[in-house]
Amino acid sequence: MELKQRLSFFVAITLCTCLANLAQAVAQELTLGISNSKLKPYRWVEKGIVKGANPDVVKEAAKRINIHIKILTMPWKRVLLLIKNGNLHGSIGGYKNTERLSFGIYTEVPLHYSYFSIFILNNTSFRFTTIKDLYGKRIGRLSGNHFSTEFDQAVVQGNIYLSEANKRHQLLTMLYTHRLDAVIDVNSPMKIALKEQNIDTIIDLPIPVSKPKASYLWFSKPAQIPPDIIKRFDQVLKKMLQDGTIEQITSRHGFEYNL
Known part of the structure; x- marks a missing residue:
């Protein structure tokens, strides 16, 4: 009888250990979404491979803390929905706001900062310090981009003439043909686009239209990720910021991390 009790105890301990190890193994794998x-x-995404500064930073962080990540590309609205209902562990990239804080946990170190700039033809005289300097101007921007409530109000009031396009090259064509006085776009993506097209006749003004905004790696509260994993991501991202790794990655992709 005593032998049976010992065997039962041993089996129970072994089973608990196996279950604990299984739970730990599951906990070491995260599925993260990213906008397509x-x-x-x-x-x-290039030939089915997710590329860019954001995923590269997160991949390096995950590698350092021995966390396996699976990256899924999908429409941004779906990323938000899946994070909100706990069917996705987190997202590579995303701004912080009150609504998202209700169902998301953000890491402390941003993946990057972005801001909007004014782009003009380099032979153009154009002064900008405040939104009022844009009054009477024909400004172009990508559909869905919003960077200033004051700017939007000026458009509604008829003080700024706004043209929107779905593609960046459409705005550049309108600028080249003098149908626009300027284009307002996110600084780094526009500069990368100009460089890839070997365009050196369009420049950005030194004063940005918006303040830098941070984009983060963040996680789903409903997904109930072990707090230790999020803490480890926080710690390794801080380390990567301190040792210059994040700056090296962003520089490799053609922009500066520190503004």
């Missing part, structure tokens, strides 16, 4: 919209140098 192309936004070089931050993210894009």
Whole structure:
């Protein structure tokens, strides 16, 4: 009888250990979403491979803390929905706001900062310090881009003439043909696009239209990720910032991390 009790105890301990190890193994694998919209140098998909500064930073962080990650590309709205209901562990990239904080946990170190700039033909005289300097101007931007409530109000009031396009090259064509006085776009993606097209006749003004905004690696609260994993990501991202790894990755993709 005593032998049976010992065997039962041994089996129970072994089973608990196996279950604990299984849980730990599951906990070491995360499925992260990323928007499938192309936004070089931050993210894009090339021949089925996710590329860009954001995924490269996260991949390096995961490698350092021995966490296996699976990256799924999908429309941004779906990323948000799956994070909100806990069917996705997290997202590579995303701004922080009140709504998302209700169902998301953000790492402390941003993956990158972005801001909007004014782009003009380099032989153009154009002064900008405040939104009022844009009054009477014909400004172009990509559909869906919003960077200033004051700017939007000026458009509604008829003080700024706004033209929107779905593609960046459409805005550049309108600028070249003098149908626009300027284009307002996210600084780094526009500069990358100009470089890839060997365009050196369009420049950005030194004063940005918006303040830098941080994009983060963040996680789903409903997914109930072990707090230790999120803490380890926080720690390794801080280390990567301190040792210059993040700056090296962003520089490799053609932009500076520190503004």
